Amino acid sequence: MKVKEQLTKLNPYQPGKPIDEVKQQFNLQKVVKLASNENPFGCSEKVKESLQQAVNQMAIYPDGYAAKLRKKLAKMLNVEENQLIFGNGSDEIVQIICRAYLMPGVNTVMATPTFPQYKHNAVIEGAEIREIPLTEGAHDLEKMLEAIDEQTRVVWVCNPNNPTGVYIDKESLDVFIERVPKTTLIVLDEAYYEYVTQNNYPNSLSYLSTYENVIVLRTFSKAYGLASLRIGYGISNPALIREMEPAREPFNTNVFAQVAAEAALDDQAFIQSCRKQNEEGLKQFYQFCEDYNLQYYPSQGNFILIDFQKDGQKLFEDLLQRGFIVRSGKALGFPTSLRITIGSKEENEAIIEELKQLIS
Numbered sequence: 001m002k003v004k005e006q007l008t009k010l011n012p013y014q015p016g017k018p019i020d021e022v023k024q025q026f027n028l029q030k031v032v033k034l035a036s037n038e039n040p041f042g043c044s045e046k047v048k049e050s051l052q053q054a055v056n057q058m059a060i061y062p063d064g065y066a067a068k069l070r071k072k073l074a075k076m077l078n079v080e081e082n083q084l085i086f087g088n089g090s091d092e093i094v095q096i097i098c099r100a101y102l103m104p105g106v107n108t109v110m111a112t113p114t115f116p117q118y119k120h121n122a123v124i125e126g127a128e129i130r131e132i133p134l135t136e137g138a139h140d141l142e143k144m145l146e147a148i149d150e151q152t153r154v155v156w157v158c159n160p161n162n163p164t165g166v167y168i169d170k171e172s173l174d175v176f177i178e179r180v181p182k183t184t185l186i187v188l189d190e191a192y193y194e195y196v197t198q199n200n201y202p203n204s205l206s207y208l209s210t211y212e213n214v215i216v217l218r219t220f221s222k223a224y225g226l227a228s229l230r231i232g233y234g235i236s237n238p239a240l241i242r243e244m245e246p247a248r249e250p251f252n253t254n255v256f257a258q259v260a261a262e263a264a265l266d267d268q269a270f271i272q273s274c275r276k277q278n279e280e281g282l283k284q285f286y287q288f289c290e291d292y293n294l295q296y297y298p299s300q301g302n303f304i305l306i307d308f309q310k311d312g313q314k315l316f317e318d319l320l321q322r323g324f325i326v327r328s329g330k331a332l333g334f335p336t337s338l339r340i341t342i343g344s345k346e347e348n349e350a351i352i353e354e355l356k357q358l359i360s
Contacts, residue, residue, distance in 0.1 A: 006123050013120070017325050026321050033325040034341040034351060036227070037162075037192075037303045041277065041344070043225030043260070044270040050263035054256050062255040069258045072265055073233065077205060082238040085245065086253045090191055090219040090232025091117050097215070097234075100247040101153045101185060102127035109147045110156040111139045113163060113333030115189060118156045127153070137164035137297040137305070141176045148184055155180060158189045159204075160196065163332045163339045165299025170202040177207055177214065185240075188216045191232075192301035194223035194271050195278050201300070205235060212237050220257075222302060223274050224264040231257035278302045281342035288352045292359060305329065307337045308359060318358055324351050 016035030023031050034040075066086045074081045087093040098121035102108055107128035110118045119129055130147045132140050139157060148155060157176075160167040168176075173188075180186055188204045204216045219232035231253050234241070264270075285304045289296045295307040308315055312335055316328035319338075329337030342348065 004124070006126055010120060010123055013116070014331065016327060017320070019325070022320055022323070022325055026323070028323045031323045031325065032343065032347050032350065034343050034347065035325045035327045035339075037222060037301065037341045038227050039223060039225035039274060039302070040342070040347060041225065041270075041274055044264055044267035046263040046267045046270075047226070047260045050259050051256055054259040057255045060255070062251050062253060062258060064251050066253055066258050069262050072262055076265055077235065079205065079208070079235055080238065083208070083235055083241060085234045085236075085241050085248065087232050087234070087248070088252050088257075089221055089230040090189070090217045090234070092230075092252060093217050093232055093234045094118060094187075094189075095121050096244055096247045097154060097185070097187060098122050098125050098127075100244045106151050106153045107149070108154045108156070109144050109152055111144070111158065111161065114139075114156065114158045115162045115191075118158075118187075122154075134161070134164065134166075137161065137166040139168060141168070141172060145176065145179055148180060150181075150183070152181070152184045154185045154187060156187050156189065158191075159202075160192050160300040162191070162301065163303070163327070163329075163334070164297045164305050165192075165301040165303060166297050167196065167198060167201055167300040169198070169200040171200070173202045173204075177211055180213070182211075182213050184213060186211070186214045188214065190216060191219045192222055193218050195275055195302050196300045197275065197279055198300060208235065208237055212240065215240060220261050220264060223271050224261070225274075226257065226260050226264060229254070229257040229260050231261050277345070278342050281345065281348050284345070284348045284352065285340070285342070288355070292356070302342045303339055304342065305332075305334060305337050305339045307334065309336050310359070311335070312337050315355075315358060319351070319354060322354050324354060326351075 019031045070081050094117050102122050102125040104126035108122045109130045112131035132143045207214045215234050215236035217234050221227040297305050312329035327339040
């Protein structure tokens with residue numbers, strides 16, 4: 001059998017190394033994973049309580065419309081219920097968008113480096129990829145606009161950007177969205193929305209009443225701490241959501257994910273606490289970088305990209321042996337850097353001490 005030609009050019013997504021594998025490989029008792037931007041504080045206690053009640057529903061298909069979650073989330077966001085689409089993580093929404101709008105003969109515009117699944121799924125659909133290099137870790141919006149033409153179906157904006165953590169402010173995004181042709185879908189990927197602290201970060205939902213070609217993506221995987229349950233969502237105008245729905249698999253979000261997301265929404269105090277602790281954690285890394293004259297990008301996510309001016313893959317492997325899993329910058333387009341998830345205060349202190357020894 002012959003596979004799609006596009007697949008021969010792709011590598012499968014490489015997740016962060018599992019904790020148990022690293023323990024076994026290096027005979028370690030304790031391993032700290034700071035690689036996949038998971039919430040080090042877990043999830044709300046309300047989520048754990050809700051999951052106990054969902055155990056008896058395992059033999060029944062989930063609600064394919066996610067009606068209860070849909071109603072609660074729509075009320076919280078102050079949007080209509082038919083403005084929402086749910087996915088098996090927000091990365092499935094990325095896949096649905098590519099499946100719905102991309103094909104041979106059209107193109108898609110994105111920054112580079114950025115979240116790799118934009119390109120991955122676009123390649124599978126046979127679309128032309130137009131990548132615009134970052135400037136100081138940020139999207140070069142002007143160059144992205146120049147790359148858009150009448151065959152551009154989708155433009156991707158990761159805000160804040162992964163892997164740099166740099167964000168686009170409201171004024172810049174306002175100008176960009178106004179200039180993108182109405183025939184091009186603008187995807188505002190806000191996976192780290194709950195961690196943002198900057199006052200001039202755009203209120204992306206405000207664009208939906210003016211622009212019919214905007215969709216906002218968010219997830220329960222990061223600040224809400226539900227990464228293992230896989231649930232995310234998109235918000236747009238009802239017509240666009242209706243247009244995309246046939247590309248969504250039936251029952252794509254499971255019972256446990258829906259129940260957990262509902263409960264998570266009820267505990268915004270947990271989210272506020274995580275945001276504050278993440279901000280304090282970032283300050284720990286900023287101070288380390290200042291003390292050792294290391295270049296870094298100020299981050300609005302729960303991670304930091306640090307340039308050590310050394311082989312990032314070697315540093316990654318050295319940290320593995322010491323019981324810390326991070327992300328090597330080699331695969332992210334920053335070969336002398338590491339991307340480190342912000343952990344608890346104690347985890348941050350511990351990895352910083354190891355880094356001090358490795359670079360001294």
